[in-house]
Amino acid sequence: MKNLSTIPEPSNDLYQRVLEVRKSSKELCLASDDKRKQALFSMAEALNSRADEIVDANIIDLRKAEDEGINKSLLARLKLDHSKLLVAVEGVRKVAGLQDPIGLSQLNRELDSDLILERCTVPLGVLGVIFEARPDAVIQIASLAIRSGNGAILKGGSEATLTNTAIIKTLQEGLSKTSVKSNALCLLTSREESMAMLRLDGLIDLIIPRGSNELVRFIQDNTSIPVLGHADGICHLYIDSHCDIPQGVRIALDSKTQYSAACNSIETLLLHESIAEQFLKQAIPEFSERGVLLKGDKVSNSFGVATLAEKSDWSTEYLDLILSIKVVSGLEEALEHIDQYGSRHTDAIVTNNLQIAEKFMMSVNSAGVYHNCSTRFADGFRYGFGAEVGISTQTLPPRGPVGLEGLVTYKYFLRGNGHIAADFVSGKKSFIHKDLSL
Known part of the structure; x- marks a missing residue:
């Protein structure tokens, strides 16, 4: 059993917001490739049109962080100027242009006449991502989530609250002009909310922490939700x-x-x-x-x-x-x-x-x-993934920069015509196990 004794219970407001993200994610996973592509192009256009507002919000965050004496490495990550924002927008368009990760056939096997087994890729569902003071990560994670048919709940560092809020509002504005619902993306702004999120097993399918070793280990020890861990980069x-x-x-x-x-x-x-x-x-x-x-x-x-x-x-x-x-x-x-x-x-x-x-x-x-x-x-954009939700240092996949392929799982689909297992157990029928073309 995981230790949840120190984790606050989710408020009704948080529960309802996550429920909305999950509902939207179920609709999103059925959206066509073209609709998800168009959603990303609209998000990119919105970011371009609101660039000045986002950069202005970041300047305020930076000034506050400097006044509070935050170290240089965090300040470097926190900074989001026009050139850095332009690269992030380019990444959104790059993700839009990647191959659709949903519905890829990985196995197509005839078990018996008219009994066909297929394994296909499907979205994970809802991602909960907790990251440090890197507002460009909001853009990367959101674009990868929407493209892969997943909803996303994001919690960035408190140092970047104004920037993150401006970005999420802009991305939601872009989505509102498409068939993809804007509440497929949700931003949390308090530590209490991000910690309470760890109790929402069944509503959130994967937690991705991007921060210190202590943060990753704390989350792994305090949630029953699967965790994709990346801590130190030594x-x-x-x-x-x-x-x-x-x-x-x-x-x-x-x-x-x-x-x-x-x-x-x-x-x-x-x-x-x-x-x-x-x-x-x-x-x-x-x-x-x-x-x-x-x-x-x-x-x-x-x-x-x-x-x-x-x-x-x-x-x-x-x-x-x-x-x-x-x-x-x-x-x-x-x-x-x-x-x-x-x-x-x-x-x-x-x-x-x-x-x-x-x-x-x-x-x-x-x-x-x-x-x-x-x-x-070692970067998702440089690998040609368009962006990344993080870098996984675990041995099991996904490993390294996690792009679209790391945000899907698969299902086995079996289509028959009145087949029953008893016929094969009794010896009345035998399996063919013939691999078909994908």
């Missing part, structure tokens, strides 16, 4: 001895500094002992120029890294311009370090030795394992 980059050092420096810089507040930026750099000194000679000035604080083990300290790393640094997700550096004896020690401290998010290797690269990629148990490229590619 990503590693291993620079092997068989490498192009300038290429390695370039990849390391991008993986850390392109957007340090993202969960797919590296937190630890592992260097093969034979190239560590030469690598750091080139890398330290580059990192310094970009304002990165380097923390290293004793060996990397002897090669110019000024600050000594503590044991806790290897398990810290900085989400900031801070990078831990460790010199290792080779691939095996790098793999052992990642296995001990990694979060199964994204890890990468830089090497020109294909055999070493293949062993690294097969040995590291992370959702994303990269060779000679930046960890910053």
Whole structure:
């Protein structure tokens, strides 16, 4: 039994709002591909027309957050200017253009004459998504939910309340101009509501938390609803001895500094002992120029890294311009370090030795394992998914950036003509089990 003793009971208002989302989701799952596409195009147009209002709301949220002394990484995630909003709108249109994830036939099998078994994809139902101060996540999640035929209940960080509210009202305005009901999307604005949502087993089909390890674990321990977990993003980059050092420096810089507040930026750099000194000679000035604080083990300290790393640094997700550096004896020690401290998010290797690269990629148990490229590619939009509801670090699917395919399940449909099981048990009939074309 899950522990629900500390979770508040849902208010009647919350219960009714979630009930409306569920009712709308049942209608949405029957909507045609064209109708769901049109809903997204209308949402995108609404976002464009209300862009100034959304950005103005975000400016107010940012000023308040700055006054409250929120850290730089959260402020970076919170910011939603016109250029960032434009990218989000492009993502909505990208999702609209993706293949319909509903109704895909995965199995078509003749069990007996006129007895046909089919397995087809169907929506999950209602998603409950709790995320940090990232207002662009509202747009991503809403577009993926509607496109995949799911209703969505969203709860963002309190720092982004005005921005999130402006976005949801705009998206609902876009939906109101289509056949898809606007209350397929719902925004929660208080912590009490988001916690009470955890009691709504039977109305909500999946909870997706995007935040700290503590948040994810709390939710997993306090709900009977299935949870898709993504917590820390402790990503590693291993620079092997068989490498192009300038290429390695370039990849390391991008993986850390392109957007340090993202969960797919590296937190630890592992260097093969034979190239560590030469690598750091080139890398330290580059990192310094970009304002990165380097923390290293004793060996990397002897090669110019000024600050000594503590044991806790290897398990810290900085989400900031801070990078831990460790010199290792080779691939095996790098793999052992990642296995001990990694979060199964994204890890990468830089090497020109294909055999070493293949062993690294097969040995590291992370959702994303990269060779000679930046960890910053771990993103639904960059994978061509249009957007993502989050990145799953669990072993079972969906794994990695969760797009449309992660928001559907499947049903078995069996169509017969008076068939009964007794005929097969008695031996009167035998199964054919003939696979038909999909």
